[in-house]
Amino acid sequence: MTCRHIENNVLSNQKRCEMVMSVSSTFSRREFFPWLAVLSGCSTGLSSPPLSRPASIVASTGMVGDLVRELVPPSLGEVITLIRPGVDPHLYRPTRADLLKVLNARLIFSSGLHLEGRMDALFERADRPGRPSIAITSDIPKDLIIYPDDHSGRPDPHVWMDVSLWRATLGLIARTLKDVFPQAQDEITRREAQLSDVLARLDKTVEEMVASIPEPQRLLVTSHDAFAYFSRRYHIPVESIQGVTTDSEPGVADIDRLVDIITSRKLPAIFTESSVNDRGLRAVVEGVKARGHELILAGPLYTDALGEPGSPADTYVGMMLENARQIASILGGSTAPLDRWTQSSGNTHSSSRCLFKSLSPAVKMCEVDH
Incomplete structure (x- = not known):
């Protein structure tokens, strides 16, 4: 044409x-x-x-x-x-x-x-x-x-x-x-x-929560390789069943590799993602179970998209806080740094947004100064 x-x-x-x-x-x-x-x-x-x-x-x-x-x-x-x-x-x-x-x-x-x-x-x-x-x-x-x-x-x-x-x-x-x-x-x-x-302040909070995870359990396993920057910044190793993009299905070798890693580390959980099919991770859970180790399929974490309106991850700040909360709590770390942040309410657009009062009227500052 x-x-x-x-x-x-x-x-x-x-x-x-x-x-x-x-x-x-x-x-x-x-x-x-x-x-x-x-x-x-x-x-x-x-x-x-x-x-x-x-x-x-x-x-x-x-x-x-x-x-x-x-x-x-x-x-x-x-x-x-x-x-x-x-x-x-x-x-x-x-x-x-x-x-x-x-x-x-x-x-x-x-x-x-x-x-x-x-x-x-x-x-x-x-x-x-x-x-x-x-x-x-x-x-x-x-x-x-x-x-x-x-x-x-x-x-x-x-x-x-x-x-x-x-x-x-x-x-x-x-x-x-x-x-x-x-x-x-x-x-x-x-x-x-x-x-x-x-x-x-958000960066510091995420860093503190990830740092609280005990070393033997400080390994993040997810659906696809979306956490490389997170890994580098917050010092937590990452493994995934797919690569950087999600346009190909994981193979048997990918699943077996993760099963080996998880059983050797006795990892308590792996994490689904909100925008990625979890079929491959479910196969990993079954493979680990066959070797006598119980594994929690946790999540979802939010990687390529925010959460639905009204969810804890419906904003960028909320997304990163929710990810850090799940990772730290499930892998044995502390969520105490979240005490500095509180949920704003009465606003479907920003149920967990933590910004300054002087920004748009729809946004509330919800970090508590200590």
Whole structure:
């Protein structure tokens, strides 16, 4: 297919045609035609939305959207997250509705490092003057990015599992917001400083809880290799039944390897993940049981997606606290550092968000100073 074969109403906008061609190269023919229908029928095209209406700011995942939402004053517009809670971003297929949201956005934020898979081409092609499309991990020093030893050459995208690295993305997000919304520079700067402080405290809390786990039991076994950054930052070895992505099934050798490790260490538990099928881990439990060792299948931990609204993990802060709580308590550590944090209530959007009162009115500061 070439641009000349696209309907006349699309030919009137060369930029839109280029977007169609870029998206078409990412999808099969059957997947592509619904996208073409959207682009052909959409009057917005690739031009930036009018400045007179409230801005629509698109974020790819809940982890990205959570940071952006706390930096954006509510008066500037709405932050829309594309990938829903509990959905695996590695396997996510963007919909026609997603494309329309991107086309109508004033700003687009993604995680980057190939986390979003099929969305990558869409985000790259959406970047244009007046509508930046930013991968927030692009400012992280390259020597801090982990490259798995799987010969793929692709980086591990799970940067948010190290709170200190996720905190380091705030600068790029804030700079981009201030470029697009210069009238709100002071407010965005204030929010950035306060959120940075909260994440620094969160980082310390997670570190203390993991450090309390007795050495013989300090081994985290999960569904897929999403905890490499967590492992490096918080000094806990990690084993998984799948690699960095979830697009392949674990084999018998993968299961047998974990069974050997778990039985030799007499590990008490392994952990499922909220967005990953647990079939492989259940096979591990059966294999361990056959060798006379009882193993708890705990979890879920939250890795590639936040929890459902109203759950303890429905925010980034809540997600990391809930993960640390489960890991520490089940592997024999202490959750005493959580005493500094309390659950905020009466807010379905942020049931466990622990931020400063001076951020958006919907958010409560819930860390207790000692």
